[in-house]
Amino acid sequence: MGYVDEVIEMVVEKNPAQPEFHQAVKEVLNSLRPVVDANEEAYRRDAILERIVNPDRAFIFRVPWVDDKGQVQVNTGYRVQFNNAIGPYKGGLRLHPSVNLGIIKFLGFEQVFKNSLTGLPMGGGKGGSDFDPKGKSDREIMAFCQSFMTELYKYIGADVDVPAGDIGVGAREIGFMFGTYKKIRGVFEGVLTGKGLTYGGSLARTEATGYGLLYIVEEMLKCHGDDIKGKTVIVSGAGNVAIYAIEKAWQLGAKPVTAADSTGWVYDPDGIDLAALKEIKEVRRERLREYPKYRPNAEYHDGRGVWTVKADIALPCATQNELNLDDAKALVANGVKVVAEGANMPTTADATDYLMEHGVIFLPGKAANAGGVSVSGLEMSQNSERLHWTFEEVDTQLKGIMTGIYHNIDAAARKYGYEGNYVAGANIAGFEKVVEAMIAQGVV
Numbered sequence: 001m002g003y004v005d006e007v008i009e010m011v012v013e014k015n016p017a018q019p020e021f022h023q024a025v026k027e028v029l030n031s032l033r034p035v036v037d038a039n040e041e042a043y044r045r046d047a048i049l050e051r052i053v054n055p056d057r058a059f060i061f062r063v064p065w066v067d068d069k070g071q072v073q074v075n076t077g078y079r080v081q082f083n084n085a086i087g088p089y090k091g092g093l094r095l096h097p098s099v100n101l102g103i104i105k106f107l108g109f110e111q112v113f114k115n116s117l118t119g120l121p122m123g124g125g126k127g128g129s130d131f132d133p134k135g136k137s138d139r140e141i142m143a144f145c146q147s148f149m150t151e152l153y154k155y156i157g158a159d160v161d162v163p164a165g166d167i168g169v170g171a172r173e174i175g176f177m178f179g180t181y182k183k184i185r186g187v188f189e190g191v192l193t194g195k196g197l198t199y200g201g202s203l204a205r206t207e208a209t210g211y212g213l214l215y216i217v218e219e220m221l222k223c224h225g226d227d228i229k230g231k232t233v234i235v236s237g238a239g240n241v242a243i244y245a246i247e248k249a250w251q252l253g254a255k256p257v258t259a260a261d262s263t264g265w266v267y268d269p270d271g272i273d274l275a276a277l278k279e280i281k282e283v284r285r286e287r288l289r290e291y292p293k294y295r296p297n298a299e300y301h302d303g304r305g306v307w308t309v310k311a312d313i314a315l316p317c318a319t320q321n322e323l324n325l326d327d328a329k330a331l332v333a334n335g336v337k338v339v340a341e342g343a344n345m346p347t348t349a350d351a352t353d354y355l356m357e358h359g360v361i362f363l364p365g366k367a368a369n370a371g372g373v374s375v376s377g378l379e380m381s382q383n384s385e386r387l388h389w390t391f392e393e394v395d396t397q398l399k400g401i402m403t404g405i406y407h408n409i410d411a412a413a414r415k416y417g418y419e420g421n422y423v424a425g426a427n428i429a430g431f432e433k434v435v436e437a438m439i440a441q442g443v444v
Helices: 003-014 019-031 033-038 040-045 048-053 101-118 138-155 171-185 208-223 240-251 274-283 288-294 325-333 349-357 371-385 391-415 422-441
Strands: 057-066 072-083 089-095 123-129 161-165 232-235 258-260 264-267 299-302 313-315 338-340 361-363
Touching: 003 019, 003 033, 003 040, 003 048, 019 033, 019 048, 019 101, 019 349, 019 422, 033 040, 033 422, 040 048, 048 422, 057 101, 057 138, 072 089, 072 101, 072 138, 072 161, 089 101, 089 171, 089 371, 101 123, 101 371, 101 391, 101 422, 123 138, 123 161, 138 171, 161 171, 161 371, 208 240, 208 313, 208 338, 208 361, 208 371, 208 391, 232 240, 240 258, 240 274, 258 288, 264 288, 274 288, 288 299, 325 349, 349 361, 361 422, 371 391, 391 422
Parallel strands: 089 123, 089 161, 232 258, 232 313, 313 338, 338 361
Antiparallel strands: 057 072, 072 123, 258 264, 264 299
């Protein structure tokens, strides 16, 4: 049995009931085989793979809070600090009922390589809770966030671990957490990113993941002798990433025609009305079933089905494993040429394989959705310098980072005989930088 297979077997055995973590490790390590084979003796001696698949540490803690009826509720909080070889731990906080240790470990593991690809000095981490913010009042959200931070503050800091937002964590939640951290520690520092603009936040952070997704797709198409203008785009999700992917798609001359939330999806043949979508999701916080009230020609469907629409480009921007093998077959049958992941690992492993086997250009999330953490890194820089950059300055840097990521993963894929395989290219490019730093720092 080879070194890669031994480590994959070890991960599965030692981390039972964590299928998402297993999936992420298998995807990365399998694509690293040529790199590992070329350095197997040294990597075995230094236990590089064992060290990179085991987080530096993981914290699990109780989060008690009081709801509006006076009832005490209890949730579980997590923070996994995975690898800080190239910089402070960096990764979002997710609030969703599906959160468990395995999900946080998968996200933290992915974050190590994603952050490496940005070229910024950031390690990988992730955190969150099984708390569900949907249907909660602002006071209940504040009560949870304050309780959550009374434990989390012990493990984070501007030069130690800098959390950000993720699913269920926006500017409101970051504000409540930051206020609690500041009160407990008595310091004003850039310990969280995604902050409000009045207290250290960065312009373009809200738009960053969606904008960055379209920037890397645009660059990839350009390098393939194609153009994003005139392309039909299907998008899943109706949150932050999806909304701003739709916005940038329009700006670049493409036509986004779908959006989806947890209850259903909409198809608008004339293109998604961005103002209506923002009104429904960002202002009223309602379900997409309201969309046809704004656009009578649009179709609303309960359940899944967004991937059955004929298009040129598909952008999964909702959550992990949302695009399965049947969906992949539908995309291929409908002529989709590009799939770029706006969410973290939204495509199942067999669906990814099917898409690539049938000639679909596939951009994995650790490259394609790195825009969010890139601007988080730029927010850290602004906080450290006590500066505030313009939207144009941040957006220009974001575009430069995303186009740079494309060329890095393309070069890494070509170097090891994987031309056109951007999954392998992203994993290899991210891995090589982290491993070089790990080796330089010794066995720690």
